[in-house]
Amino acid sequence: MTLADQPVEVGVERNADRAYEVIRERLVMLDIRPGEPINDERLAAELGVGRTPVREAVKRLERDRLVVAYPRRGTFATAVDLTDLADISEIRKQLEPTAAARAARTASTGARARLEALARSIAEIDDGDDPREVLRRDVHVHREIYRASGNPHLEQILITLDGHATRIWCLFLDRLPDVADHVREHVALLQAIVAGDETAAADLTLAHVTGFEAAVRALL
Amino acid sequence: MHDVVVGRIVTVSIPGLDELEADPEGMSFADRAYLAIRDKLIMLDIRPGEAIVESELSAELQFGRTPVREALKRLEADRLVVSYPRRGTFATGVDVADLRHISQIRVNLEPVAARTAADVASAATREHLARLADDVHGLDAVAVDRTELMRWDHKVHRAIYRAAGNPHLEDVLVRYYNLATRIYCLFLDRLPSVADHVEEHTNLLRAIAAGDADTAAAVTLEHVTGFEKSVRAIV
Numbered sequence: 001m002t003l004a005d006q007p008v009e010v011g012v013e014r015n016a017d018r019a020y021e022v023i024r025e026r027l028v029m030l031d032i033r034p035g036e037p038i039n040d041e042r043l044a045a046e047l048g049v050g051r052t053p054v055r056e057a058v059k060r061l062e063r064d065r066l067v068v069a070y071p072r073r074g075t076f077a078t079a080v081d082l083t084d085l086a087d088i089s090e091i092r093k094q095l096e097p098t099a100a101a102r103a104a105r106t107a108s109t110g111a112r113a114r115l116e117a118l119a120r121s122i123a124e125i126d127d128g129d130d131p132r133e134v135l136r137r138d139v140h141v142h143r144e145i146y147r148a149s150g151n152p153h154l155e156q157i158l159i160t161l162d163g164h165a166t167r168i169w170c171l172f173l174d175r176l177p178d179v180a181d182h183v184r185e186h187v188a189l190l191q192a193i194v195a196g197d198e199t200a201a202a203d204l205t206l207a208h209v210t211g212f213e214a215a216v217r218a219l220l
Numbered sequence: 221m222h223d224v225v226v227g228r229i230v231t232v233s234i235p236g237l238d239e240l241e242a243d244p245e246g247m248s249f250a251d252r253a254y255l256a257i258r259d260k261l262i263m264l265d266i267r268p269g270e271a272i273v274e275s276e277l278s279a280e281l282q283f284g285r286t287p288v289r290e291a292l293k294r295l296e297a298d299r300l301v302v303s304y305p306r307r308g309t310f311a312t313g314v315d316v317a318d319l320r321h322i323s324q325i326r327v328n329l330e331p332v333a334a335r336t337a338a339d340v341a342s343a344a345t346r347e348h349l350a351r352l353a354d355d356v357h358g359l360d361a362v363a364v365d366r367t368e369l370m371r372w373d374h375k376v377h378r379a380i381y382r383a384a385g386n387p388h389l390e391d392v393l394v395r396y397y398n399l400a401t402r403i404y405c406l407f408l409d410r411l412p413s414v415a416d417h418v419e420e421h422t423n424l425l426r427a428i429a430a431g432d433a434d435t436a437a438a439v440t441l442e443h444v445t446g447f448e449k450s451v452r453a454i455v
Contacts, residue, residue, distance in 0.1 A: 041272040055305045063297070065391075087386040090336070102324075151321045157392055162387075 015053035020049060020060050027077055028139075028163045029067045029132065030170040038067055038075040065162050080167045082220065088164050089147040089213045095158055096209050097202035103148035104193045111148040112194045118144055119190035122183060129178045132170075138183045139166055145193065168216055175219050182211065254294050256281050259367055261300045261311055262374070264397065264405045268314040284401060299395045310448040314402045316347035316455055322400050323448040325392070332446045333393055334424065337383035338433035345383045346429045352379055354375065355426035356418060369418050370401065376421040380428065400447070407454050417447065 023043060026032045044054045058075060060197070061067045069075040118141060125134055142162050146155040173179065185208055192200035247255075260266045278288045292309055295301045303309040312313050341349070347423065364372075381390040383433055420443050427435040 052305045054226065059303075059305075063299075064386075084388065087388045090327065090332065090386055091389055091392065094332055095325070098328055149326055152317065153321045153325055154395070157325065159387070 009077050015049040016060075017048055017059035019043070019047055019186075023054075023057055024061060024064070024066065024163065027061065028166050028170075029135075030167060032077045034077050034079045034167075036077045040075075055110075064163065067164065078181055080171050082168070082216075084164060085096065085168055085213060085216060089209060090160050091162055092158070092165070093206060095161075097153060097177065097205045099146055099149040099151070099158060100193060100201040100205040101198040102151060103145050104198040105195050107148040108212050109192065111144075115144060115148060115190045116194045119187050119194070122188045122190070122218050125180050125184055127180045129135040129180060130181045131173050131176075134167065134183050135173070135181050137178075138169075138186070140185070141190070143187045145189075148193065165212065170214075172216060172219055176215060178215075182208075182215070185211075227388050248262040249283050249292040249335075250294075252318075253277075253281060253283045253287040255371075256283075257288070257291050257295060258298070258300065259371065262297065263407060264314075264402060265368060268311050268402070270311045272309040272311060274309070283381035298398055300398055314399065314406065316403055316406065318399070319403055319448065319451060319455065322396050322403070323444070326396050326400060326444050327441065327448075329389065329393055331440045333381055333386075333389055334386040334436040335433045336386065336427060337380050337388075338428045338431050338436040341383045341428065349379060349383060349425045350429040353422050353429065354377060356425070357422040358445050359418070370405070371401060373418050373421070374401070375420075376425065380424070383428065390392045402445070404451060407451060417443075420446075 013118060014131060023032075030037070040051050040054050040058065044051045047054070058067060058069075062069055062075075065078055067075050068078050096143075103111070122137065122141060125137065138162075139162065143159060146158045146162075150156060169176065169179075174180075185204070188203040189201060189208065233352070266272065272292065274285055274288050277283075278285050281288070292301055292303070296303060296309075299312055302308050311330050329374075337345075337349075356376060359372065360367075374397075378394065381393045381397075384390065391400070420439070424436060424439045424443065428440060
């Protein structure tokens with residue numbers, strides 16, 4: 001079901017949440033190109049919601065640095081800034097291993113079962129799969145790990161940063177040779193978390209974040 | 221037209237405000253409104269979750285509506301207020317139960333900021349931090365009131381975040397500094413001396429200014445951990 005199929009009268013707040021998720025995904029996957037103007041009215045019509053929830057969603061996206069508003073000129077998707085790569089990596093190298101270790105230590109039985117199923121499905125990713133689809137699954141794995149960390153603040157920061165990292169991925173998707181490999185690395189990580197092995201989870205995560213940065217740098 | 225610098229403008233706070241603070245004459249009305257409202261939010265004179273009415277604030281603080289509105293926009297970037305279209309602006313919530321989660325983030329990132337600042341800060345920034353260290357060291361803790369001490373604490377932390385030169389890191393740290401400090405203020409009456417906490421900054425600032433990254437990181441870790449311990453001892 002797409003957003004347009006949802007009933008309109010479910011309240012501004014819920015519509016704002018959904019508008020946020022949909023617009024965010026378009027920005028992260030570069031379906032809305034960097035620098036492209038954001039048109040409230042058109043988005044509202046397209047998503048089948050009012051302009052108020054869309055405006056609220058756009059404000060949240062501004063806090064995420066995915067859009068930028070200029071008085072009298074309008075709102076635009078931010079540029080994908082490659083100088084950000086080092087800055088974002090500096091934070092992720094600290095927080096991603098912390099989240100993975102915490103997930104390994106504290107995840108509930110239910111969360112572990114979800115991560116285990118995810119590991120099985122990720123293992124089946126094929127080199128020939130659509131890279132954008134592979135990337136979406138990568139985002140999904142990250143999000144599940146953040147959630148399993150049980151720290152909502154950590155989860156929120158990492159979702160934001162992963163969004164920026166994913167935009168960089170998307171920019172280079174044609175030139176990054178081994179996206180499927182990169183995402184399959186998560187199988188071992190997920191298994192370490194499920195097994196409660198904090199050290200392995202942290203180490204594998206650090207290697208993953210560092211590997212991403214190195215892969216992009218190699219193209220520059 | 222929308223070149224690579226576009227993304228950097230959004231949430232980076234007010235360049236030069238730290239310098240302006242030393243010289244209130246040079247501050248715009250919006251700068252002054254920002255500081256006044258920020259103090260109220262951090263010191264919890266405006267309670268978490270409380271509705272913020274522009275006209276009331278502007279009457280109370282004797283500023284026009286426009287500087288107050290501009291100040292609120294900056295405070296929203298600091299995550300101290302949140303505004304919803306058609307519903308209004310509110311002080312963001314403070315949840316003591318979050319302290320553990322917040323500390324986990326700060327324990328990880330504060331030392332990174334101090335270390336990076338020690339490694340990368342420009343000569344001018346180092347000079348600024350060294351001067352700040354002298355100012356903090358010279359404070360007469362008995363004569364200076366709590367609001368003033370919190371302002372110094374704030375100033376030191378933000379100067380370090382800025383000096384690290386990573387706007388994403390700065391953004392996260394400002395946000396969590398604000399949250400942590402508001403939790404601190406919930407218990408201010410019962411906490412041991414705030415002055416000692418602020419004085420700890422002298423060594424930290426001097427380590428950064430001297431480029432001693434290991435000391436800067438170690439002192440910061442101790443500072444953040446000590447802060448959490450003192451609050452937890454009371455909660």
